[in-house]
Amino acid sequence: MLGAPVRHGGDLLTEHHLKTPLSFEDVQKLALGDVVFLSGRVYTARDKAHALMRQKGCPVSLEGAALYHCGPLIREGKVLSAGPTTSGRMARYTEEILRLGVRAIIGKGGVPGEPFRNRAVYLAFPGGCGAAAALQLNVTGVHLQELGMAESLWVFEAKSLGPMIVAIDTHGNDLYQEVRRSAIERTKI
Amino acid sequence: MRNVVIDATVRALQRAQTSLPDWVLQRIEAAARHETNSVARSHLEFMLKNVRIARETRLPLCQDTGLPIFHVEMGRDLLLDFDLREAVAEGVRIATEQIPLRPNVVDPLTRKNSGNNTGQGMPDIILEIVDGRGLCLTAFPKGAGSENMSIVGMLNPADDPFDFILKTVAERATNACPPLFLGIGLGGTFDLAARLAKRALFNMPGSSPMEMDLLRRVNALGIGPMGLGGDTTALGVKIERAFCHTASLPVAINFQCWAHRCATEVIF
Numbered sequence: 159m160l161g162a163p164v165r166h167g168g169d170l171l172t173e174h175h176l177k178t179p180l181s182f183e184d185v186q187k188l189a190l191g192d193v194v195f196l197s198g199r200v201y202t203a204r205d206k207a208h209a210l211m212r213q214k215g216c217p218v219s220l221e222g223a224a225l226y227h228c229g230p231l232i233r234e235g236k237v238l239s240a241g242p243t244t245s246g247r248m249a250r251y252t253e254e255i256l257r258l259g260v261r262a263i264i265g266k267g268g269v270p271g272e273p274f275r276n277r278a279v280y281l282a283f284p285g286g287c288g289a290a291a292a293l294q295l296n297v298t299g300v301h302l303q304e305l306g307m308a309e310s311l312w313v314f315e316a317k318s319l320g321p322m323i324v325a326i327d328t329h330g331n332d333l334y335q336e337v338r339r340s341a342i343e344r345t346k347i
Numbered sequence: 348m349r350n351v352v353i354d355a356t357v358r359a360l361q362r363a364q365t366s367l368p369d370w371v372l373q374r375i376e377a378a379a380r381h382e383t384n385s386v387a388r389s390h391l392e393f394m395l396k397n398v399r400i401a402r403e404t405r406l407p408l409c410q411d412t413g414l415p416i417f418h419v420e421m422g423r424d425l426l427l428d429f430d431l432r433e434a435v436a437e438g439v440r441i442a443t444e445q446i447p448l449r450p451n452v453v454d455p456l457t458r459k460n461s462g463n464n465t466g467q468g469m470p471d472i473i474l475e476i477v478d479g480r481g482l483c484l485t486a487f488p489k490g491a492g493s494e495n496m497s498i499v500g501m502l503n504p505a506d507d508p509f510d511f512i513l514k515t516v517a518e519r520a521t522n523a524c525p526p527l528f529l530g531i532g533l534g535g536t537f538d539l540a541a542r543l544a545k546r547a548l549f550n551m552p553g554s555s556p557m558e559m560d561l562l563r564r565v566n567a568l569g570i571g572p573m574g575l576g577g578d579t580t581a582l583g584v585k586i587e588r589a590f591c592h593t594a595s596l597p598v599a600i601n602f603q604c605w606a607h608r609c610a611t612e613v614i615f
Contacts, residue, residue: 345568
């Protein structure tokens, strides 16, 4: 028998307004399907920044940080478009990134949930919504600029970045995994 | 005349990057109205808000401004005294600077970025010869999220191609930024199937009984916007067919994200 479709959050979604740096207590209270708006410092990193950090270490402290899988479009220090990129490509680095103290990874599509247990959450920013995200972000710094615009490690100041959906919680529960499992089950009928 | 093509290329890219075709917007709006999952609805509503912001600010609606792909229809009686490919490439370089676009185009091995969204084989121009002496160019910037999930399956003729499509969508849709538009190439050869699938995306919308049935089955998977669950997994399915070898069944799926960006300029 086919189960009910995966559903979290109910009709009224629970909203949280958080500020970085994040403590474990800040993220521990977040449940799958909750909505988060995040203010404060946010770092971007994608493929090349992760690979370089593995070799040479991270140029900034990631204790309590929010790390955004994002390759922004930036012109003269202004964010023009900055939605999430596919997190799956960075999945191989999750363990070492979380070991540096990151409390929230922001992206789209998710990564395996196990490393998040008792440490951090994964927040899903709506993919393709770069123009809306740009209105919520200001550039305050940049590292690894030699990697080019999309691959640099940008430092943003976020003003209520969101709505983001809690897709992996601190118990390692994984909304993407639940949805995918149910979808694959549904192809068998 | 070369300048006319360059200008049309820039205009088509500007429009494609900062707005969506009406029929695409209407489908997202309808989905937002009918969606019963609240997480999914919040995503769909934010997507619509994002499109409004992009139109008002004239800035790219997605930071992944994609690869420069163009569909060009050229009249068989038209004579050009310049290199069409080179003129479109020049338009891409200007658009990259003007709009601006994120430089996405890199060498496949050294990964060195050309900085202007052109390079060997890029822009990709899909040229079609038609009757008459007109010239019409469609910009179809394609992001990596959805393109990376696309696939060509060389099936056994005894296999059910729709089974293959459903299983592939169930496994791959999440990273392709759903709700999706699915371009399906059925038959042909390994590469023709892929071209048919891309052509299907150019030629949307599809509404044959076969396409509507596949759309219904994809939405029944419950993957929802961005893979977070919901009723809205796909907004459109289009199937293009070609005859194939009696021993083959090529099936290509070209995933297209919800932001089905395309804009056409009729040059003459």
